[in-house]
Amino acid sequence: MVRWDGVNEFVAVAETESFTRASERLGVSTAQVSRQISALEARLATRLFYRTTRRVSTTDAGQLYYQHCRQVLDALEQAEQAVTHLQAVPQGKLRLTAPVTYGEQVIAPLVNDFVLRYPGLEVEMHLTNQQLDLVAEGYDLAVRLGQLESSSLMARRLGSRTLYVCASPAYLSAWGTPRSLAELDRHNCLQGNLRHWRFQEDGRPRTVRISGNLRCDSGRALLDAALKGVGMVQLPDYYVQPALDAGALVPLLTGYQDDDDGIWGVYPHNRHLSPKVRLLLDYVAETLGSAAA
Structure with missing residues (x-):
């Protein structure tokens, strides 16, 4: 009979390249992971990992063994998911990550509603603006905004967001309303992480370098500054839409507005897409689509 001892620990170390991160993923001690790997290497009579003070990597034998183990684990997961799918009730652990502000304002409320619908789920949600390694850190799903970088991840478009350039009526009364992109250099443009704003001109994407007396990596802080008349700002709709609807901010340069960004x-x-992840994606996409309609 084939022994299963150490396989989960081996795969976790191979994917995270770390005994510590593997132990965190599995919820066991680092010592336990190390013992299981050592016992597995002894049983196979081969070395599976190169170990240094900085990283852990698979040997040639380890990489070959990982490929086979990953296939076996995927097949087992699919078998379990098939049974879960028959039950038609999502359950078990679901780990996801999303950007902080969009996660707080949009994704977290949807996930909370989803958990109410399926109380058998155990959801772990991590809000961060860092792009985490989903495989290495054991996440089932990430919500990402804007243009996706080329990667080995699968992606599904859930919705879209619109970038607005806007300012308060008080600011425009004092400094005038820009009618063209060339006029931006005469205005106080509040800066985020980037020193340029995005537009469309003559059907082509264009970026315009901007400058101003305030720079901050918080969209909420920039929104507050714009509302108080400090300057103009370019922010996604989920920051500014209520203020636009209330007239507290005025949309500008709408004829140059860039194409909407994707929400992914x-x-x-x-990994086989489990019913719980698929249902959550369906729910988020349906809700965001209904909100945009």
């Missing part, structure tokens, strides 16, 4: 659900390509 991404997940590892080497």
